[in-house]
Amino acid sequence: MRWYWAICCRFFPCEPREKFTSKTFLIMALVYKLLSGSYTLRKCPKPHVALCPLLDTRFADYCSSSLQKPEAAPGKASSQKTEEGLQEHQQREVALDITSPEEKPEVSFDKAIKDEIKDHFRHLKDDIVNHWMGPDCRPLHEVLLEQARVVWKFRGKEDLDKWIVTSDKTIGGRSEVFLQMGKNNRSALLYGTLSSEVPQDGESGRSGYCAMVSRIPRGPFETKKSYDWSHFNTLCLRVRGDGRPWMVSIREDTDIIQRKNQMHSYFMFTRGGPYWQDIQIPFSKFFFSNQGRIRDAQYQLLLDRISSIGFTLADKVDGPFFLEIDFIGVFTDPAHTEEFAYENSPELNPRLFK
Structure with missing residues (x-):
């Protein structure tokens, strides 16, 4: 009973001990319920002095404060839930950052096809x-x-992407060729090293060439396109070389079969030195060749179906080389009236004389 008297003296210090008997039952009941934890925040409202005349104000405050202590549990639970929600949200943000498109891009084949x-x-x-x-x-x-047209010019990397360089390395040779932008991005510089050493494979009989070929223009759905130069009669170039002779080759775009070994070619002679030179080659001078050999039967170049143009170095002189190109174009020379520079006979080309 010591705890009972301690509680009574705590809340009723001014009253004599004889009068505690009238309040014993009520106090013991309240203390019992407080200790047993039967009062909760929802079921036990704050006690009021007017409703409990036998209780002192301090006891009512104590009961209210003590009864409100369980309120901290839901608060802690809510705060814990809030913290857990924040942590979960942060985890979601981290997950989103991890799966961001920059690090792990979403691949959709359907979208790419569309x-x-x-x-x-x-x-x-x-x-x-x-x-x-x-x-x-x-x-x-x-x-x-129109009297003149610039077909290819070199003013940036996108212009270099329209060309392909190749050499005898494809058959085991040792020639090297490179293509890059020239000084101040105003020209294309083709350079490398030519080697006529034949590869020791037992199949190749000759070697030593480097080439630069334009890509075939493509239209919608990767259809091949062609250049129409039928209104012009001369090819013009502005180049600067090291004195080596180059072979200029033009390929036609045929409807039936595109034969890559058949082309029309002519020579371009460069001079050494720091000065540019303007080269003009009439289309009538281009001769027909197949697999690098000049054919007896010659055909005129079809200027309305031009597929590509290329430059080939194969002069059998080993060593470094370079060719700088400013632009490649076509123009109409009124002084040039020749249609075709090569003769044909019925024995060589019967189809032309039917």
Whole structure:
């Protein structure tokens, strides 16, 4: 009973011990329920002095404060839930950062195919519009009266991407060739080392060449396109070389079979020194060759179906070389009236005389 008297003296210090008997039952009941934890925040409201006349104000405050202590548990639980929610949210953010498109891009083949098809249809639309509006969206009379046209120029890396370089390394040779932008990004520099050493493979009988070939232009859905030079009669170039002779080759785009070994070629002679030179080659001078050999039967170059142009070095002089190109174009020379520089006979080319 010591705890009982301690509680009574704590809350009723001014009253004599004889009067505690009238409050014994109520105090013991309240203390019992407090200790047993039967009062909760929802079921036990704050006691009021007017409702409990036998209780002192301090006891009511104590009961209210003691009964409100379990309120901390839901608060702690809510705070814990809040902290757990914040932690979960942070974890979600971290997960999102980990799976961000920069580090792990989402790959969708369907989307890639749809985008590719859209691009091709966009190019097809542009080609149709250009066809109705005229070449390069210009009136037809301007195109017919055009005297000169720059087909290839070198002013940036995107211009170099239109070309391919190759050498005898493809058959085991030792020649090397490189293509890069020239000084101030105003030209293309083709350089390397030529080696005529034949590879020891038992198959190759000759070697020693380096070449630079333009890529075939592509239209929508990877269809091949061609250049129409039928309104011009001369090829013009602005180059600067080291004195070596180059072979300029032009390929046609045929409808039936594209024979890569058949082409029309002519020689381009460069001079050494720091000065640029303007080279003009009439299309009538280009001769027909197959696999590097000049054919007896000659055919005129079809200027309305030009596929690509290339430059080949194969002069059998080992050592370094370079060729710098400013632009490649076509123009109309009114003084040149020759149509074809090579003769044909019925024995050599019967199809031309039917």
